[in-house]
Amino acid sequence: MTDNAQKNESDNNPTEKKCGIIAKFSIIFKLIEFKLKIADFLSPLVNLGIRFYMAWIFLKSGLLKLPKDFLGLNIGRGYSWDSTIYLFEEVHPVPLLSPNVAAVLGTGLEILCPILLIIGLGARPAAAILLIMTAVIELTSDPDFLSETASTQHQYWIILLSVIVFYGAGKLSIDHIIRKKSLSYPKYREITGIKEA
Structure with missing residues (x-):
């Protein structure tokens, strides 16, 4: 058989064409699988980065609201408690709360929730609280939240906190460790309806 005859025969053979297409798709599927493995490896690191970044922003803000000699611990970085109360009276008034209560609650949550985010314990509720605080700050300081002139910084915070929520x-x-440990108990799996880890 000549080369031309072999070529014509292989061109007309549908099985060989299918094998060629499958081989091409096989390479594509292997590339996709490789990229998914990379994403699977990097996603916990990206999530950790988001948690640390948001924690840093809110923890810094909370410490700035504390007086420098707070409880004699010298952990505060702020000016005076009066300036913190003024902030909740004039700059970011919180609906339904007095400025004193809002100052204590806001400052406390800005310190506690970032610590929870850093260690990853109760991260979803902590992120949800910070998400609500961000939305309240944005809506009270700029009611036209979705306009082009609105602060994009708070919009980015809302997106990043939503990822955690x-x-x-x-x-x-720690949340992941607790969840994996809980899934080892059959009764927990039965109650939650989760099959396996």
């Missing part, structure tokens, strides 16, 4: 703290967290 919807996807959790990730594999590098």
Whole structure:
């Protein structure tokens, strides 16, 4: 058989064409699988980065609201408690709360929730609280939240905090360790309806 005859025969053979297409798709599927493995490896690190970044922003803000000699511990970085109360009276008034209560509650949550985010314990509720605080700050200081002139900084915070609220703290967290440990108990799996880890 000549080369031309072999070529014509292989061109007309549908099995060989299918094998060629499958081989091409096989390479594509292997590339996709490789990229998914990279994403699977990096996603906990990205989640950890988001948690640390948001924690840093809110913890810094909370410490700035404390007086320098707070409880004699010298942990505060702020000016005076009066300036913190003024902030909740004039700059960011919180609906339904007095400025004193809002100052204590806001400052306390800005210190506690970031610590929870850092260690990854109760990260979803902590992120949800910070998300609500961000939304209240944005809506009270700029009612036209979705306009082009609105502060994009708070919008980015809302997006990043939403990632934690919807996807959790990730594999590098105490929440993940607790969940894996809980899934080892059959009664927990039965109650929650979760099959396996």
